Amino acid sequence: MKILITNAYLDIYAGTQVVVRDLALELLRQGHEPVIYSPFVDAVADEIRSSGIMVVDSLSRLTGSFDIIHGHHLQALEALLYFPSVPGIYVCHGVFESVFYFPRILRYVAVDEPCRKRLVSGAGIPAEQIEVIPNAVDLARFQPRAPLPSRPKRALVFSNNANNTSHVPAVRRACMRAGLELDVVGFRASKSVRNPESILSRYDIVFAKARCALEALAVGNAVVLCDSMGLGPMVSTRNLDELQPRNFGHTTLINPLRSELIQAEIERYDPAEAALVSARVRDQSGLVEATQRWLNLYSETIEEFRLYQQDLVAEYRAVADCLSQWNYEKRVLWERQQLENLRSVPLIGGTLHYFARRILRRWTHGWGLP
Numbered sequence: 001m002k003i004l005i006t007n008a009y010l011d012i013y014a015g016t017q018v019v020v021r022d023l024a025l026e027l028l029r030q031g032h033e034p035v036i037y038s039p040f041v042d043a044v045a046d047e048i049r050s051s052g053i054m055v056v057d058s059l060s061r062l063t064g065s066f067d068i069i070h071g072h073h074l075q076a077l078e079a080l081l082y083f084p085s086v087p088g089i090y091v092c093h094g095v096f097e098s099v100f101y102f103p104r105i106l107r108y109v110a111v112d113e114p115c116r117k118r119l120v121s122g123a124g125i126p127a128e129q130i131e132v133i134p135n136a137v138d139l140a141r142f143q144p145r146a147p148l149p150s151r152p153k154r155a156l157v158f159s160n161n162a163n164n165t166s167h168v169p170a171v172r173r174a175c176m177r178a179g180l181e182l183d184v185v186g187f188r189a190s191k192s193v194r195n196p197e198s199i200l201s202r203y204d205i206v207f208a209k210a211r212c213a214l215e216a217l218a219v220g221n222a223v224v225l226c227d228s229m230g231l232g233p234m235v236s237t238r239n240l241d242e243l244q245p246r247n248f249g250h251t252t253l254i255n256p257l258r259s260e261l262i263q264a265e266i267e268r269y270d271p272a273e274a275a276l277v278s279a280r281v282r283d284q285s286g287l288v289e290a291t292q293r294w295l296n297l298y299s300e301t302i303e304e305f306r307l308y309q310q311d312l313v314a315e316y317r318a319v320a321d322c323l324s325q326w327n328y329e330k331r332v333l334w335e336r337q338q339l340e341n342l343r344s345v346p347l348i349g350g351t352l353h354y355f356a357r358r359i360l361r362r363w364t365h366g367w368g369l370p
Contacts (some may be wrong), residue, residue: 001032001067002032003027003034003035004079004195005039006037006072006282007072008073008074009040010045013028014187017044017071017094017190018044022136022138022287023070024269025053026288027360028052030291030295031201035056036043036074038075039057039075040057042330045161047194057080067086069296070088071089072090073343074180077319080104080105084315087305088182089109090107090108091110094115094118097118100123100318100325101125102318103314107129108123109130109131109132109297109299110133111132112132112245112250113245113246114246114251116132117245123317135211135285135290136290137215137218137282139288143196143197143219145200145220147220148200148274152180152269155204156185156200156202156205156206157184158186158212159212160187160188161188161227162185162186163188166188167207167227167228167231168184169260170257174260174262178266178267183203185199203241204318205221207262208248209227210248210249210250213248214247217235217277217281218278218280218285222234222273224262225252225253226253229250229253230250231253232252232253233268234266235277236270237273237277239278244281260367275342297315303329
């Protein structure tokens with residue numbers, strides 16, 4: 001198949017950027033032809049291109065057509081309009097993400113149960129059009145580590161939100177009391193790691209959420225769900241079935257960031273439990289198997305589209321609804337101008353630009369901007 005994947009950003013190693021990279025590489029390995037469109041490209045796009053996959057920052061650079069559009073963010077709508085005879089699927093990765101209805105999107109996908117509810121409540125998508133396909137890990141990259149020691153010695157905060165103004169100070173105090181050496185990696189800490197699989201095996205306990213937590217679990221670390229918005233539990237066989245359908249995400253972070261609560265989770269460290277959890281995660285969350293699910297969904301969508309009676313009036317009205325709700329063009333131009341202005345400001349480790357961009361993205365989220 002020839003698959004067009006869209007994403008808002010392919011800049012830093014975070015969130016959907018890594019999801020798109022891993023999926024595209026696995027589609028290529030399985031003999032398909034992925035092509036990626038993102039208006040903001042940088043390091044992640046360069047890595048993908050180095051594998052022989054086309055990445056463009058403008059749809060006008062694409063020729064020919066596609067079998068299906070695999071869409072993230074509003075760039076999915078851009079691609080569907082640019083290729084009016086191609087069916088699409090749309091993937092929701094977060095409960096704060098703006099979602100929309102478009103007739104030629106024949107399947108909507110949520111990465112977890114909160115995202116499924118978001119599609120229903122936020123865009124009125126019928127339940128029968130929604131599939132749940134959880135995030136996956138490239139098990140060839142994230143190899144199992146050696147068995148954990150009986151007592152933990154080293155810990156890692158693994159998060160792009162981590163710095164001294166977020167959850168790091170509370171985690172550091174807890175680790176000091178527990179006698180743990182602590183490291184921090186992530187964009188806001190000016191310690192981005194392109195290949196986290198190369199470092200995770202050095203640590204016994206990892207503080208992370210969502211995809212970062214999933215990757216650490218696949219390696220075999222003991223994982224405490226923790227990020228800037230709160231604290232969750234140490235992942236164990238007792239709570240895995242509850243946490244995994246929620247993508248180990250922010251809805252699991254129900255406790256305040258207090259060092260004594262973090263220390264209590266550290267004290268739940270159990271190497272045997274961590275090994276059992278890792279085995280289950282590796283059995284259930286491999287990228288190869290997940291990609292096969294995507295391919296099956298693509299095939300079903302393409303087959304359904306063969307019988308689909310395209311309604312251009314309905315498509316035009318859906319676009320009008322989007323523009324009315326989000327004032328899309330004006331907001332995109334405004335955000336891009338602000339980002340251009342920021343590029344003229346001297347930066348320290350990219351931190352200022354990162355903060356400003358995140359603020360802009362949150363500020364304009366109600367209008368569906370990425």
